[in-house]
Amino acid sequence: MVKSVKGKPIITLQDITFSYEIEPGWNETVLQGMNMEIEQGSFVAILGHNGSGKSTLAKLMNGLLLPHDGVVTVNGNDTSEQERLYEIRRTVGMVFQNPDNQIVGTSVEEDVAFGLENLGVEPTEMRNRIDEALRAVHMEAYAKQEPHRLSGGQKQRIAIAGVIAMRPSVIVLDEATAMLDPQGRREVCSLIKRLNRDEGITVVTITHFPEEALDADRVIVMQRGSVYLDGPPREIFSRTEELQSIGLDVPHAVRLRHHLVRDGVELPPILHQEELVEELCKLLLKT
Ligand SMILES: Nc1ncnc2c1ncn2[C@@H]1O[C@H](COP(=O)(O)OP(=O)(O)O)[C@@H](O)[C@H]1O
Numbered sequence: 001m002v003k004s005v006k007g008k009p010i011i012t013l014q015d016i017t018f019s020y021e022i023e024p025g026w027n028e029t030v031l032q033g034m035n036m037e038i039e040q041g042s043f044v045a046i047l048g049h050n051g052s053g054k055s056t057l058a059k060l061m062n063g064l065l066l067p068h069d070g071v072v073t074v075n076g077n078d079t080s081e082q083e084r085l086y087e088i089r090r091t092v093g094m095v096f097q098n099p100d101n102q103i104v105g106t107s108v109e110e111d112v113a114f115g116l117e118n119l120g121v122e123p124t125e126m127r128n129r130i131d132e133a134l135r136a137v138h139m140e141a142y143a144k145q146e147p148h149r150l151s152g153g154q155k156q157r158i159a160i161a162g163v164i165a166m167r168p169s170v171i172v173l174d175e176a177t178a179m180l181d182p183q184g185r186r187e188v189c190s191l192i193k194r195l196n197r198d199e200g201i202t203v204v205t206i207t208h209f210p211e212e213a214l215d216a217d218r219v220i221v222m223q224r225g226s227v228y229l230d231g232p233p234r235e236i237f238s239r240t241e242e243l244q245s246i247g248l249d250v251p252h253a254v255r256l257r258h259h260l261v262r263d264g265v266e267l268p269p270i271l272h273q274e275e276l277v278e279e280l281c282k283l284l285l286k287t
C-alpha cells in the first residue's frame, strides 16, 4: 500500500450546502456552509448527536451524495464530475454500520474479490490482493468460509478487507462498530488504528463511542449540520460540560476526573484511564 504524504489535504469540502427533498418543493437543509479539510495520513474521529449530519457528510466524501452548493474534492478531483467518480470511489472506501448489508459473496474470499472484479483486476493480481487484504485484517484462515457464519466483528473486518483490496487512500467508517459486541469493537478499532499507523491510510471514523476517538489525531464534533468543535482529543474532551450540554458523552476516565475535580480533588486534565490511575496514585502517596 502506498505510504502517504502526511499533511496535504486529501479531501476538501468548501462552502457545502446539502438538503434532502422531503416532498416535491419541500427541502430540509442538513448541512449549510460547511468547510472541512481532511489531511492525508490523519486519523479523524467525528462525533455528534443523531441527525447532526454525520452520515450525509460521509457520503459527500466519496460522491455517494453531491452537494447542492459548494465543492467537494478528493485528491483534487471534483466529486460532481461524473467521469471522476470511479477514481474517487476507489480512493475513498466506505464501511457502513450493518455488517450483514455489506456481504455480497458466498465465501469470504469471494466477498473480498467482489470490488476487484468490478475494477477489472487480473486474476493473479486479484489473488495477491485478496491474500494481502485478508492478512491485513487477520482473517486469512477464513478465506473459504461462508461469511454469514462469522461474528459481527469478523464480518466488519471482511468488509474492511474488501475496501483495503481496492488500495484506497482513505477509509471512511460510518458507525462501523455500532452493531458489534465489545470484542468486535476492539477488533475493528485496533485494525483501523493499525491501517492508519502502519499503512498510512487516512481514516475518518464516525462513532457514538467517545473512547474510539481517544487515539485520533483530531476530533470533529458536529452539531445541527455544522462543525461545532474541531481539535485534538485532549482539547476537545477537556470541554466536558460543553459536550454534555449538547448530549454527547465523554470517555469514561474524563468523566470520572470531572466528577472528582467537582468534588474538590486536584487533578490535571487527563484523557486516558492509565493517566487517571497514575494521578490518583500520586495523590494517595502524598496523603
Ligand atoms: N434520505 C433522507 N431523506 C430525507 N432526510 C434525510 C435522509 N437522510 C437523512 N435525512 C435527515 O437529515 C438529517 C441528518 O441525517 P444524517 O446525515 O443521517 O445524520 P447523522 O448521521 O448524524 O445521524 C436528519 O434530520 C435526517 O432525518
Ligand SMILES: [Mg+2]
Residues within 6 Å of the ligand: 054, 055, 056, 174, 175
Ligand atoms: Mg448516521
